Amino acid sequence: MAVNLEAYHSITEELSDKRVTLVAVSKTKPVEDITALYEAGQRDFGENYVQELLEKEGKLPKDIHWHFIGHLQSNKVKYIAPFVYLIHGVDSYKLLLEINKQAAKNDRVIPCLLQVHIAQEETKFGFDEAELDEALGRIETESLTHVAVKGLMGMASFTDNRQKIAQEFAYLHTIFNKHAQRHAFDILSMGMSGDYEVAVLEGSSMVRIGSLLFGTRPSKM
Template identity: 60%
Template sequence: MSNIKESLLRFRKSVQPQATLVAVSKTKPVSDLEVAYEAGQRHFGENKIQEMTDKWETMSKDIHWHMIGHTQRNKVKYMAPYVHLIHSVDSPRLLKEINKQAKKNDRVIDCLLQIHIAQEDSKFGFDEEELIALLNDEAFKEYKNVQIKGLMGMATFTENKKQVREEFQSLATTFKKIKEDHLLSSRHNFTELSMGMTGDYEIALEEGSTMVRIGSAIFGSRN
């Protein structure tokens, strides 16, 4: 258990104040999360809504829960009452459902739009053309119960650091373009660039990440 605290503090020191450290706690028991919580961690990332909801019901209510996994539309209603930030908004239909469920819960839910930057078909996300089309869509502009906080992307799982850097650079360029071209109204507070995991977070930070997602390097290998 002390290893969790030591690893957490090491990563926190290396990423702050530039970026928020999201401790990816998927598959881990509440007892492990409690160790991180006692060490001051308040941002936790999960990739399954039911598991995240079970942990939310059990743990302290000052925790910020981040949904980082691929999200099914029919599951949004379960996290709508409490989720802090949804990183993985990868389609207009999903965003529409999040807005619908947020409205039912009298909330504005913060979201990141996931951009496909990896050379892997298994990754989800918009390409730049689809992203621009969404932001210009009149239906999207009527969504009052979602706030687009920024972008998220996952680089290719590879040892080629040059490729990883180029993918992060492409995401940072898209992020900058949206800001400079004023493609979103000021209501959206477009400030977050979520990129970087255990194996590539240092490159991500160098390319402008404001949020990194670290799991196994804090909690140990997954169950």
């Protein structure tokens, strides 16, 4: 078991002082490792793959808050709609519509975050600022009663340049502030194991940390 409980307690103490929520990224990690963090008090866990999430949800305590943090395909929303706590990476209005549809079938309102593209890498998903404005306008005028957009999510460029990372997070925080009051946003999810400290300094209220807690993971499933 690779769970680093010392790091977990140190990080949770640091984040609780700043009122930042820790999502433990448990993708590719066994049930035993998740259980170890659960017994230490962790309740928010993040998964990237639908099938893996379904398997774990069926084996672990029902009071876990399961966050879907990967790129979600519309045809797979139906599998996680009955229980998912928060969907982080809503990167298109089409996907939001499908989440609303599947949430209605389960008589739920599913909390979501809209993903904003702030990094230089083209491989990262998300709305640009103009697309975000358009999507938020449509949400106001169309009847999406089974989703609750709680805020924004973004991932910084994969770089060692901390100044660049800080600038990208600061940009997302500015966009968040632009919309927060009107849309009752209360979550800004940005920051992972390598850059969460920068993200918190730039206003993040939720971080996604995996390798610092669980150790490094294989590059492929």
